[in-house]
Amino acid sequence: MKPARYSPPVTVPIVTHLAIQNLRILNNVAVDLAPQANLFTGPNASGKTTVLEALYVLARGRSFRETQWTAIIAEREESLRVFARVFDQGKTVPVGIEHDRHQAVIRIKGETQRNTRTLLEQLPVQLIAPDSHRLIEQGPQYRRQYLDWGVFHVEQRFLGAWQRYRRALKQRNAALKAPAKDAVLEPWELEMSSAAEEIDRYRAHYVETLSPHLDDLGRELLNLEELGVRYLKGWREGELAMQLVTSRTSDAQQGYTRAGPHRADLELSIGNHKAVQRISRGQQKALVFALTLAQARLLNERVDRKPILLVDDFGAELDDHHLKRIWSVLQESKSQVLLTGTDLKERLSTQTPKDALFHVERGEVTRVL
Numbered sequence: 001m002k003p004a005r006y007s008p009p010v011t012v013p014i015v016t017h018l019a020i021q022n023l024r025i026l027n028n029v030a031v032d033l034a035p036q037a038n039l040f041t042g043p044n045a046s047g048k049t050t051v052l053e054a055l056y057v058l059a060r061g062r063s064f065r066e067t068q069w070t071a072i073i074a075e076r077e078e079s080l081r082v083f084a085r086v087f088d089q090g091k092t093v094p095v096g097i098e099h100d101r102h103q104a105v106i107r108i109k110g111e112t113q114r115n116t117r118t119l120l121e122q123l124p125v126q127l128i129a130p131d132s133h134r135l136i137e138q139g140p141q142y143r144r145q146y147l148d149w150g151v152f153h154v155e156q157r158f159l160g161a162w163q164r165y166r167r168a169l170k171q172r173n174a175a176l177k178a179p180a181k182d183a184v185l186e187p188w189e190l191e192m193s194s195a196a197e198e199i200d201r202y203r204a205h206y207v208e209t210l211s212p213h214l215d216d217l218g219r220e221l222l223n224l225e226e227l228g229v230r231y232l233k234g235w236r237e238g239e240l241a242m243q244l245v246t247s248r249t250s251d252a253q254q255g256y257t258r259a260g261p262h263r264a265d266l267e268l269s270i271g272n273h274k275a276v277q278r279i280s281r282g283q284q285k286a287l288v289f290a291l292t293l294a295q296a297r298l299l300n301e302r303v304d305r306k307p308i309l310l311v312d313d314f315g316a317e318l319d320d321h322h323l324k325r326i327w328s329v330l331q332e333s334k335s336q337v338l339l340t341g342t343d344l345k346e347r348l349s350t351q352t353p354k355d356a357l358f359h360v361e362r363g364e365v366t367r368v369l
């Protein structure tokens, strides 16, 4: 095995080597990655986004642009494979996923794992894609996903509390349909309420510690003086159990539970206004970077790790001014970043030995710098 070319501080992971087989157009790709920026350029439909998709599949156990495995496994192939060498805490760890049409086999250090959780912890990966502005413009589920990704990585107990809540919520929703429901509902509502308190504590604390980082990045990337974030927990002040009792009839009419942490949201504001009303599409994109990089800084501060950032179509919707600002913050962060774009080579000048440029064409990836 080749040693990593560069010894980063302990605040990693970084992926030193990435191999991809039979993922869409990428039949057989193997590349050594640089510890900081890795730019993938090339013509349309050549496989640039698929490189990012590969690392995302490895880290999260699913694609970010397709739910059907059959659609992303290369035509006429049975399964796809992604393998990476991850440099982490002084050691190189081999991790891999193989996925056929139905299931995954995950291997970490040669051992088969049952679920993707271990990979998720091994490889904190963030993604910014052309549709990421929905984080600002669209429904609360995108902001909850954003919030919970962060909470998951800084608070080990979060996932357990969340799973406990989901189970009880599912039972309550089913019980709402039963004729004599009150006795059946009660224990599930108490369980939901106690899990909800725990989830709420973690989320509220997370947002509190995230907020100063977001404030800084609002200034650094967008010149915004008053970028604010407010956490809405998903139910009114007071115990959730009480509120669930009083809403049994109306919830039953609706067919689902309308209060609880599964309805949480984040409200982004600029001064006294909702952020979405105040900024252009280009600024929205910059705001997505501010949100994402704020999480990265917080992760670094709280658990001494840096997430790997994937940016698909970096240049899109960003004018040169915002592009250069984001680029310089990315470079200062010393995080590993994989970026795709058609004109990145022309638009981004600084190339350091810690960066790499790749050309992608018809599913072949070649390092050019």
Ligand SMILES: Nc1ncnc2c1ncn2[C@@H]1O[C@H](COP(=O)(O)OP(=O)(O)O)[C@@H](O)[C@H]1O
Pocket: 023, 024, 025, 026, 042, 043, 044, 045, 046, 047, 048, 049, 050, 051, 070, 071, 072, 073, 074, 075, 340, 360
């Ligand atoms: N299951 C598949 N098998 C083979 N090729 C595929 C499959 N799905 C998509 N493709 C091809 O892979 C390419 C996807 O490229 P993509 O990574 O989106 O390109 P880029 O980001 O460079 O524009 C396209 O050429 C598409 O036709």
Ligand SMILES: [Mg+2]
Pocket: 048, 049, 050, 312, 313, 340
């Ligand atoms: Mg693309």
